[in-house]
Amino acid sequence: MQKPCQSGSSLFVAIDRATRSLLYRVYEAKTAENTEDFMNRCLEYFPFEVTHVLTDNGPEFTNRLIKSKKGKLCQKPSHLDEVCKTNHIEHRLTRPNTPKTNGMVERANGIIKKGAILKDNYVNKEEMNDALMAFLVYYMLYRRHGGVRKELNVKTPFQAVEKWFMLKSEIFKQNPSEFKNKPLHLKSIENSSVSQTTM
Template sequence: MLVPRPESIEQWSVTKQERESLGGSPKSTTRQFKAYAPGFIPIDVKYLPQMPDEEQRRYLFVAIDRATRWVYLAIHENKSAESATRFLANVLANAPFVVRTVLTDNGKEFTDRFSSAGERQPTGRHPFDQLCREKRIAHRLIQPRHPQTNGMVERFNGRIAQILRAERFVSAADLQETLTRYLWAYNHRIPQRVLGHMTPIEKLRWWQTERPDLFVSRVDNVTGLDT
């Protein structure tokens, strides 16, 4: 049986912790934020809880644009290099702007920086790196054992974790529907202090008006959760 849902999906984001993670703590309202342009994308992956109708857990890949906080999600059966590369390809197909840089951790799904012999320079033969090179995207790696370097996407994953703790899901489809609804609300309905109280989609539209050269499609054509 499902735990009762909030009346609206936005209610998942009204806690003090949520407000602070969306726009910083109240003390940070006077902080000066650098006006990054769209196109810098931190990417991360997290476990999803196993659903009653699943034989194993699946993985949620998350990409977030640093300038606009626009988020793209995809659920994959594993976190292999092939899955990570396919996720990046889907990000590129759905982002309305030119992706210039991606930031990831040092997991084997993203890089061959670490091998059985220890740390080394990435060889460039990893499928994820090959796609980056093909699309002329800079692939940056966070410093090992410093996940806070990828803090933006980690904070978003924290919001997903909050939803997962608060809900009881009866199936994989139930989980997917919930994530789809939250993703839409996050991108379209939840203003963020760091964006000048705009939503990510509103900020994308602002950037498209100011810098149309950074965009490859209309913001209105942005899609939702990919599976």
């Protein structure tokens, strides 16, 4: 879900396996609270019901590997586990130390890095955030994606959303035409929040 971004920042990334739709956001740190915030944003953003989440075993995602002083594993659910439980989502974990288990998000991280993060030398985080949001719009609406072309005979993640809506509208909570504006709306929200924090 997250990737180092710029001097201490982390980019949290979510990708839908069926449509290759993306959402990402820069956070100052990899914390359980930021993971919870990002997951809630994902639930608000994606136009369909989320049924499963796959993450690595980082402490921002799970308490599974945290041990007490007595050596007992933590039984308390993580912030993400709580959000998943509330929304009837199964939280799955990759095998420890095997990033290839979550290869789709690893590839997405590479695409984002190449398409936005490493594309320019940004003067500040606001510039980088602008580039990231512009890339999200490009990725969702215009960038051709081989995986969805082969599986659904469409070219972009947004077209895959439309195709899935035709095939299984009952899993959607929002019409694709309404969803199409979300990446553009995110860009304006991110820009206004950056402006507010720099004043």
